[in-house]
Amino acid sequence: MRQSQPVKHADGSTTMSEVRFVRRTTLGGKEWVEALHIGSELPNYHTYYLATTTSYLGIFVTMSVHQDHTDTFVGELTGMMATLVVYQR
Numbered sequence: 001m002r003q004s005q006p007v008k009h010a011d012g013s014t015t016m017s018e019v020r021f022v023r024r025t026t027l028g029g030k031e032w033v034e035a036l037h038i039g040s041e042l043p044n045y046h047t048y049y050l051a052t053t054t055s056y057l058g059i060f061v062t063m064s065v066h067q068d069h070t071d072t073f074v075g076e077l078t079g080m081m082a083t084l085v086v087y088q089r
Contacts (some may be wrong), residue, residue, distance in 0.1 A: 001035035028085035046070050048077055054088050063072055
């Protein structure tokens with residue numbers, strides 16, 4: 001999640017995504033790695049990535065929002081991320 005990713009555009013050109021941050025965070029009592037990339041999935045979109053592991057599985061979550069609506073939806077994305085809980089038997 002620390003590396004920029006190549007993004008192909010409809011016109012055939014390629015650009016690199018921008019990594020805004022990568023950090024560790026605790027959600028639902030579990031440590032996650034959280035990252036924000038600009039343009040990694042689609043041009044003009046901000047994508048939030050969350051990843052964690054347990055002894056049995058790896059979990060990777062992505063949530064994207066268009067750059068023109070980031071301020072509107074970042075609170076909702078943060079709220080969704082805060083509700084993630086990993087249950088394991």
